Amino acid sequence: MQLNFKEIFTAFMVLFAVIDIVGNIPIIIDLRKKVGHIQSGKASIIAGVIMIIFLFVGQSLLSLIGVDVNSFAVAGAFVIFFIALEMVLGITLYKDDDGDSMTASVFPLAFPLMAGPGTLTTLLSLRAEFAIENIIVAVISNVIVIFIVLKTSARIERLIGANGIKIIRKIFGVILLAIAVKLFAHNIKELLA
Template sequence: MDFFGLNALEIISAFLVLFAIIDATGSVPIFLNLRSKGKKIEPFKASAYSFLILLLFLFVGEWILKLFQVDVSSFAVAGALVILIISIEMIFGVEIFKNESPDESDNSATLVPIVFPLITGPGTFTTLLSMRAEYHSINIIIAVLLNMVIVYLVLRYVDVVKKIMGVGGVFILRKFFGVVLMAISVKLLTSNISILFTSFQ
């Protein structure tokens, strides 16, 4: 049911998309590697900063698009292509997007690379604005909040997550959500291209 824009199906759908994009469980090896190098990771700050940044971009991002005279549907099509590429990375294990290495002189890894680009990277930004063309804002906000809770729990109990899931579990989960992302990207692409074609008629 739909109350004041709240819709359980939209929340679940948006949650799954963001969960697959952020891929906190799939980043467990990265988190462990950073810790082995003596990098300090603060779970609460990482999740809180990420939530604020994503929330800000969810609303300011559309204003930025208007500044460049780009509508949400056009951005959604571009975003669908980016999501498609990310899904190809996850399914086939290839690297298309390359992240810059953090500054080795900085002992903290909370902001770089945890918050950016692992959690609030270009893929997440693109996904947020793409979903604005499909879902109500309140449902996206709730989905973001739920994902940040998971990010906090994964960072807080990263060793436990590794033991529970194992290497094989992380691998399977990454492949599965790669397929989910690919399906969602196709849906975004087809639905928004039809809107663009209609506007040209």
């Protein structure tokens, strides 16, 4: 097992941007107002478990349906591209906001808000490029950040303000666009070779 800090940092940043926990603070605050209390630890752990399981089982699932990782990574690049467009342009192409008081910590918080289709697609796209142990460290680091943000969401919103959150979303959106283009270019080359 060899940890590569450049890979860990890149994978962390990609996942951080796709999960968009800071951009989701308004949704988290609305959810907290609706249900009264969010189990931050439970939501974080469930999101992390979903991500790590998919990291290992996702490739087998693809093989089962006859899709290779490079094809999935190209599809993932498109998903990441559209998520980035949402962030940069401030539009909503897809967001599932349903939830009730019993399951709010799991649904929609852990899934699909944090470990949603974009995140799972990104994980397999990253797996096509990075060592699995580096991705796991990046996932765990993101779960820790998710937990901290969930615990302190009201304070963060007061501190940064609505405009601060919008600015952060746009910055990460542009970074994500660049990553989507890189992911697409790398994997399309592998497919055409």
